[in-house]
Structures are given as C-alpha cells and as structure tokens.
Amino acid sequence: MFTQSHLLRGLRRYFLCTLAGPRLRRILAMLTRTETREDACRSSPQSYAAILRIYAHALEKSVHSPRFDPNRGKDRANSLERLLSNTSLTAHIDGETLGWAQEMLAAYRARVACPTELTTAARASPRPNLNASAIYEFIRQRRSVRHFEEQELRVHDLSHAIEFMRCAPTSCHRQAVKAFLSVTPETARRAHALCVGRSGFGDFIPAFVSIAADLNAYSFPDEAFLPFVDAGICAAFFLLGCHANNLAATLMAWSVSDEDRDRKLHELLSIPAYYAVAVNCVVGVPKSVAPPNPRKPLDHWFSVV
Numbered sequence: 238m239f240t241q242s243h244l245l246r247g248l249r250r251y252f253l254c255t256l257a258g259p260r261l262r263r264i265l266a267m268l269t270r271t272e273t274r275e276d277a278c279r280s281s282p283q284s285y286a287a288i289l290r291i292y293a294h295a296l297e298k299s300v301h302s303p304r305f306d307p308n309r310g311k312d313r314a315n316s317l318e319r320l321l322s323n324t325s326l327t328a329h330i331d332g333e334t335l336g337w338a339q340e341m342l343a344a345y346r347a348r349v350a351c352p353t354e355l356t357t358a359a360r361a362s363p364r365p366n367l368n369a370s371a372i373y374e375f376i377r378q379r380r381s382v383r384h385f386e387e388q389e390l391r392v393h394d395l396s397h398a399i400e401f402m403r404c405a406p407t408s409c410h411r412q413a414v415k416a417f418l419s420v421t422p423e424t425a426r427r428a429h430a431l432c433v434g435r436s437g438f439g440d441f442i443p444a445f446v447s448i449a450a451d452l453n454a455y456s457f458p459d460e461a462f463l464p465f466v467d468a469g470i471c472a473a474f475f476l477l478g479c480h481a482n483n484l485a486a487t488l489m490a491w492s493v494s495d496e497d498r499d500r501k502l503h504e505l506l507s508i509p510a511y512y513a514v515a516v517n518c519v520v521g522v523p524k525s526v527a528p529p530n531p532r533k534p535l536d537h538w539f540s541v542v
Contacts, residue, residue, distance in 0.1 A: 282329040283453035283511075285320070287411050289334055292317040293341040294409040300344045307349045314345050337410075377529055379476065382485035384439040385521030390420045394484065395444060395520060401478025402448075407467040413454035414471040417506040418446040425519070428505055431498045432489035432517055443521030446486070447502060448472045449512040468515030475518065485523035488516055 292313045299310035317338060321327060327335060399416055407414060419425050425445035429435060448471055450464030472488065479486040491514055502514060 281453045281511075282326075283413070283451050284456060285326050286330050286334045287409075287413060287454035287456070289317065289320060289330065289338040290411050291409040292320070293338040296341040296345040297410075300341065300348050305348055305352045307352060310345055314342060317342050375480070376477065379480040380485070380523075380526050380529060381487040382521070382523040382526055383437045383487060383519075384524040385441055385443050385485070385519075386524050387441045388443065388522045389422060390444045390484075390521065392418070392420055394482070395420070395446070395479075397482045398475050398478030398484065398486070398520075401481065402471045402475040405467075405471040405474040407470065408460075408463045411454045411467065413451040413464070414448060414468045415451065415512065416446050416448050416475065417508045417512075418444060419506060420444045424505065428502060428517070429489070429519055431502050431505075432491065434490045438519070439524070441521070442519055444519070445506075446475070446518040446520055447506055447508060447514050448475065448516050448518070449508055449514045452511050452513050464513050465515045468513075472516045472518070479518075479520055483522070484520055485526070486518045486520045488518055491515065491517050 295313045296310050296317065299305065321335070321338060321342065395416075395418060402414070402416065403412075405414075419428065420443070422442060422444075425442040428445040428447070429438070429442045448468050450468045452464055455461070455464050476486050476488070499514065502508065502517075503510065503512075508514065
C-alpha cells in the first residue's frame with residue numbers, strides 16, 4: 238500500500254537526485270526570488286527573451302479574444318513597450334523573438350483602437366484533411382526500440398524529427414528547449430552508458446539526444462518545474478517526429494541521475510551549465526520492432542466530475 242512515508246521518501250530522493258547540486262541550488266534561488274520580472278530580464282539575454290515572450294503571449298491572448306478587454310493587457314503592453322525601447326538589451330535578442338513581440342504589441346494597440354474588430358490571425362483557419370483514425374493508428378504503432386541496424390545517422394536525419402519538436406507547445410511560447418545530440422556512435426555509446434535502464438540494448442548505439450531546458454528562461458517560484466514540463470512535451474513531439482521519419486527513439490531515464498553523471502553528460506555533449514537535462518533518447522534505424530503493448534482501458538485515463 239502506498240503510504241505517506243513512501244511519498245516522503247520519494248520526495249527526498251527526487252530532491253537529492255533529480256535536482257542534485259547546481260540544479261537544486263538554481264531552483265531554490267527561484268523559490269526565494271523577490272525581484273520583478275523586468276529586473277530579472279537584465280540577468281542574461283535568455284532571461285530577457287523569455288520576458289519578452291511572456292508579455293507578448295499575454296497580449297496575444299487578449300488580441301485573439303472575442304471578448305476583448307483593453308484594460309486586461311494594458312500593464313503588460315506598457316511593460317513590453319518599455320522593454321522593447323531598451324536598445325542595449327534588444328541588441329542581443331534573436332530577430333524572431335523581437336519581431337513577434339513587436340507584432341503582438343502593434344496588434345494589441347490596433348485592437349484597442351478598434352475593440353470589435355477580431356484580427357485576421359484569430360479567425361478560424363482551414364485544417365488539413367487528415368483522417369483521425371489513421372493518425373491514432375500511427376501514434377499507437379510507435380514503439381521503444383533497443384536494437385538498431387548498424388547504420389550511422391547524419392544530423393540531417395534527426396533534423397526532421399527536431400522540426401516536430403519545434404511545433405510543440407511551451408509555456409508562454411518561450412521555446413527555451415534544445416536538443417543536444419551526437420551522431421557519432423562512440424560518443425552516443427558513452428552518453429548512453431551514463432543513463433540508468435540500459436538493459437536490453439544492442440551493442441550499437443547510433444545516436445544520442447539530450448533534451449534540455451534553458452533555466453534562464455524560468456526565473457520565478459511559480460516556474461520552478463516548468464522547464465521539465467516544457468522539455469517533456471518537446472520530447473513527446475520529438476519521438477513522433479522520429480517515428481514519422483522511419484527512425485526509432487527510446488527514452489532514457491534521467492530523473493535518478495546524480496551530480497557526477499549530470500556533469501559528465503554536460504561535458505560530453507557540450508551542454509551549457511544553465512541547461513537542465515530533462516530526458517535523453519537513443520535514436521536509430523530499428524532492427525526489430527515488437528508489437529504495441531496492451532494499454533489500460535480508456536476509463537482509467539480520465540475522470541468526470
């Protein structure tokens with residue numbers, strides 16, 4: 238039976254292992270932070286870009302709402318305008334983030350001028366003519382594979398799957414998740430050796446991918462676990478991208494990593510210290526694929542109130 242002591246032991250293990258060392262210190266700092274978002278954005282270009290995206294996302298929701306309230310986004314619009322006017326900060330931000338923030342600010346100002354006019358972007362757009370049953374069957378057939386053809390991959394082969402990852406939703410449209418990868422089998426083998434749950438794999442590891450989140454983009458107590466949520470969603474899209482491109486990807490547990498293994502993986506894949514690894518994947522051309530495992534019944538997956 239699951240008891241409170243099980244929960245406490247689990248939480249203790251989580252904080253001692255998953256958030257060991259620098260990660261724990263970083264999240265504890267987030268939990269005790271008292272500065273404002275605008276103060277925080279000055280700490281790094283990544284933090285500044287995240288604040289721009291958070292404010293632009295808030296305006297986007299207002300702009301696209303059929304029940305537009307000009308007062309709801311007024312403070313965010315003024316803050317965003319003030320940040321965009323700081324050329325010493327904007328000089329270090331990518332053009333896509335700046336362009337989107339400027340576009341949302343302009344759209345909000347236009348909606349204030351004409352509150353009843355719904356923007357073109359907010360109107361319903363035609364959906365592709367896709368068969369829901371075929372999509373479901375495609376997803377159902379995806380499997381974790383541990384035996385791969387001795388066929389080396391190119392970065393180009395994985396870039397198609399990363400395109401899927403780019404389409405994943407992230408909190409406030411931050412897009413602060415990145416895949417750090419190696420298609421060199423020896424490096425992939427060494428990275429794989431740092432993970433737990435390695436049993437059942439063949440000798441050949443074609444490619445290894447670490448999906449990590451930039452902690453600079455998550456600065457406050459209510460965001461402490463968002464890096465791992467965003468990275469997990471991106472990982473799911475990456476898996477489907479591999480499946481769609483006739484590759485197999487298997488997730489490797491990283492939640493029980495210790496500080497030493499975390500440091501070694503960062504060094505091996507040249508992952509900056511401010512990125513937190515959420516999950517790893519082994520990728521290759523499948524040699525053999527087992528049939529899908531049975532799933533728990535549908536009513537196990539939801540509850541109605």
